[in-house]
Amino acid sequence: METNAPVIAVSGATGGMGTAVVEELARSDATVALLGRDAARLERTRQLIDARTGGAGRLVTYETDINDAAAVDATVAGLVAELGRVDALVHTAGDGPLAPLAETTDEMWQATFNGKLMGAVRLTRAVAGxxxxxxxxxxxxxxxxxxxxxxxxxxxNSAVNAALATFAKAVSKDLGRSGIRVNVVDPGAVRTPLWDEIAKTLGDRTGATADEVTASVAAGTPLGTLAEPQDVARLVAFLLSPAARHIAGAAITLDGGASAGL
Structure with a gap:
């Protein structure tokens, strides 16, 4: 069934930032395709956002595994067949371990690269056509x-994030000739369930509580606070909008000024 509203696919739609992105886009009356591996979680998320937004937008779910190229291709083909097109993709899926080099394993590296980086490659390649x-x-x-x-x-995470930005810069020069803009959003600490796990793990290493870790990280940020998922979602929505029509190949940091890198 084709729709006149923008059709936007969101990977990692059941995660903290992914859910916020879906909700923000739904409030703009977009048709949002929620992508994830767990059908039950996808449906719960769809219902939650539908209730929060009062039925704004149209939400559809697609169970898929971004670690599997054939599954990604089939999902995007099915999405286009059902909804008529795909106007935008937001890739929020994928995270990596809190582990210094000596504690990492090949499996950690491979899983993070396969999900976050190769997931982006597979999804971008599938929607580009x-x-x-x-x-x-x-x-x-x-x-x-x-x-x-x-x-x-x-x-x-550091290595994968650098690779993801390099990938985006490279393909933005290629896909831009077809009118496709590719950009990256680089959040710092964001108050999500994943952050709660990270804060607890950091606290266990240092003898602090998760709340103390969170307070310390917030205090080290010039703006004095962590980002909220909605902050990420609003930046994503802007980059997808006509107002960002001339932004391509950019990596935009959203961390309250905390990072020292230029």
């Missing part, structure tokens, strides 16, 4: 501030 045929589109990859400010406790 339909977008080009329709005259253009927009891709936003949600990465992380370790891209420009690597952290010794997060070497896996």
């Amino acid at each position: 339909p977008m080009a045929e329709a005259g253009g589109g927009s891709v936003v990859l949600v990465s992380g501030v370790f891209r420009k400010d690597p952290d010794p406790l997060f070497p896996v």
Whole structure:
């Protein structure tokens, strides 16, 4: 069933930032395709956002595994067949371990690269054709501030985030000729369930509580607070909008001024 509203696919739609992105886009009356591996979680998220937004927008769910190229291709083909097109992609899926180099394993590195980086590659490659045929589109990859400010406790994330930004810069020069803009959002610490887990793990290492870790990180930010998922969602929505029509190949940091990298 084709729709006149923008059709936007969101990977990692059941995560903290992914859910916020879906809700923000739904409030703009977009048709949002929620992508994830757990059908039950996808449906719960769809119902939650539908209730929060009063039924604004149209939400549809697609169970898929971004670690599987064939599954991604089939999902995007099915989405286009059902909804008529895909105007934008937001990739929020994928996270990595809190582990210094000596504690990392090959499996940690491979899993993070496969999900976050290769997931972006597979999804972008799959949507590029339909977008080009329709005259253009927009891709936003949600990465992380370790891209420009690597952290010794997060070497896996640091490497993957840098690779993701490099990928986005390279393909933006290619896909831009077809009217497709590719950009990256690099959040710092964002108050999500994942952050709660990270704060607890950091606290266990240092003898602090999760709340103390969160307060310390917030205090080290010039603006004095962590980002909220909605902050990320609003930046994503802007990058997808006509107001950002001339922004391509950019990596935008959203960390309250905390990172030292330029």
